[in-house]
Each structure stands twice: as C-alpha cells, then as structure tokens.
Amino acid sequence: MxxxxxxxxxxxxxxxxxxxxxxxxxxxxxxxxxxxxxxxxxxxxxxxxxxxxxxxxxxxxxxxxxxxxxxxxxxxxxxxxxxxxxxxxxxxxxxxxxxxxxxxxxxxxxxxxxxxEKPQLFCLKHIDMSKSDAHLNWYLAKGTDNVLIHQGIKKGKLPKLKCILKLTQQEIDSMQTGSYELVPVEDGE
Incomplete structure (x- = not known):
C-alpha cells in the first residue's frame, strides 16, 4: 500500500x-x-x-x-x-x-x-443487408424528422457520418436490435 x-x-x-x-x-x-x-x-x-x-x-x-x-x-x-x-x-x-x-x-x-467516464459508443451495422451488398455496409442512421433509416457506407470505410446513430451499450441492450453487429466508435467520430 x-x-x-x-x-x-x-x-x-x-x-x-x-x-x-x-x-x-x-x-x-x-x-x-x-x-x-x-x-x-x-x-x-x-x-x-x-x-x-x-x-x-x-x-x-x-x-x-x-x-x-x-x-x-x-x-x-x-x-x-x-x-x-x-x-x-x-x-x-x-x-x-x-x-x-x-x-x-x-x-x-x-x-x-x-x-x-465516457461510455463506449457503438453504431449498428445491419448484418444481412451488408452481406448482400457487394459495395456497401449498411448502418442504422437517423433520417429527416429523426426517422430511422439505413445508411450505406462504402465497404472498408469506417462510418464517420454524423447521421449514423451512436449508442451506448445500455441503449442498445434496451432495444430489439435484430440482425445488427455492434461496431465500436472511436472518440471524435
């Protein structure tokens, strides 16, 4: 001690x-x-x-x-x-x-x-849509009027767009996310 x-x-x-x-x-x-x-x-x-x-x-x-x-x-x-x-x-x-x-x-x-402490943030990548699209990964995003949509991001690129939803683990746990993969978001993204 x-x-x-x-x-x-x-x-x-x-x-x-x-x-x-x-x-x-x-x-x-x-x-x-x-x-x-x-x-x-x-x-x-x-x-x-x-x-x-x-x-x-x-x-x-x-x-x-x-x-x-x-x-x-x-x-x-x-x-x-x-x-x-x-x-x-x-x-x-x-x-x-x-x-x-x-x-x-x-x-x-x-x-x-x-x-x-700052909680780890995640974005949600739609597994099925991303697998079936050869060029884009699809992420849950907010569209106009805060309507949830899917946003396509070129494969190999990290989602840095402001419209991509960034959620805490607690927020995700309270949702029924279905076929989504958690992708950690780095600070400043």
Whole structure:
C-alpha cells in the first residue's frame, strides 16, 4: 500500500469515527486539510474516474456528509420504495462490484475532484443487408424528422457520418436490435 493510500484510508477511518462520536469534527477537519494540502499539488495523482450515475450521486449528497454517511445514504435510498431507488440502484450496484469502486467513490466524494467516464459508443451495422451488398455496409442512421433509416457506407470505410446513430451499450441492450453487429466508435467520430 502506498503512503497516499495509507493516509487516505486513515482519513476515511477518521470520518467514520466522527460519525459515531469517537473523534470530534474539528480534529477530523484538521486532518482532512493537512491531507489535501499535502496531496493537492501532487501532479502524479490521477483523478478518480466514475460512471455518470456515480457523479450524479456525489453531486446530490450534501457536502457535510462523510464518505461513510454518503455510502449509508445510497444504501438507504436503494432499500426505499422502488420508485425512489431507480436513480440510486446503478450507483449501489457499482459500489458492490468491489472495494476498489468503494475507494474510488470515497476519494471522489471527499475531494470533490473526479472525472466522469465516457461510455463506449457503438453504431449498428445491419448484418444481412451488408452481406448482400457487394459495395456497401449498411448502418442504422437517423433520417429527416429523426426517422430511422439505413445508411450505406462504402465497404472498408469506417462510418464517420454524423447521421449514423451512436449508442451506448445500455441503449442498445434496451432495444430489439435484430440482425445488427455492434461496431465500436472511436472518440471524435
């Protein structure tokens, strides 16, 4: 464990002790300030990267909460009425994927500094139409008035046209895509 991780874990431990009254808030605040002064200028420390749903949760949790209270709040929200937990369930599931995600959340929450991960985008290539056409691959696209159409792109060329639909895996999973192949889209396309 690095020195940074040791000191960060100690800060998290202190935040929990504040919650149960073993450490007063003033002592915690002094440790928190010292920690950030020490590591704020460290350019080697990359910002934690969190999914968009986690970033939304971090922004909606009051600033005066400790990391322990924040995670407890997420747990409470998930166990609340089903209509109240829709936004919190993906955050809870991400936290449950492992201790690494919990540490990433705690660091992002405590510092308020993080990056939001950009989801991988895909376009949908129609398998049957592309096989039967010797010259073009056919992709799902938006036509005029946002009507879904198929757009032909010369074989061997990557689809870079703005009209080609670019979808996240989650969006694709919610659709009935039929005979389509997922084609990853690179950043900037």
């Amino acid at each position: 690095t020195k940074f991780e040791e000191e960060f874990n100690y800060l998290i431990e202190l935040s929990g002790k504040v919650l149960i009254g073993q450490v007063d808030a003033e002592a915690f605040e002094k440790n928190r300030i010292a920690f950030f002064e020490k590591y704020e200028t460290d350019q080697q420390q990359a910002l934690p990267v969190v999914p968009e749903c986690v970033a939304g949760a971090i922004e909606s949790i009051p600033d005066h909460y400790s990391a322990f209270e924040a995670i407890s709040l997420i747990n409470t929200k998930v166990n609340a009425l089903p209509e109240e937990n829709e936004d919190w369930l993906p955050v809870y599931n991400w936290l449950c994927e492992g201790i690494e995600n919990q540490d990433i959340f705690a660091l992002a929450f405590i510092t308020g500094k993080y990056e939001v």
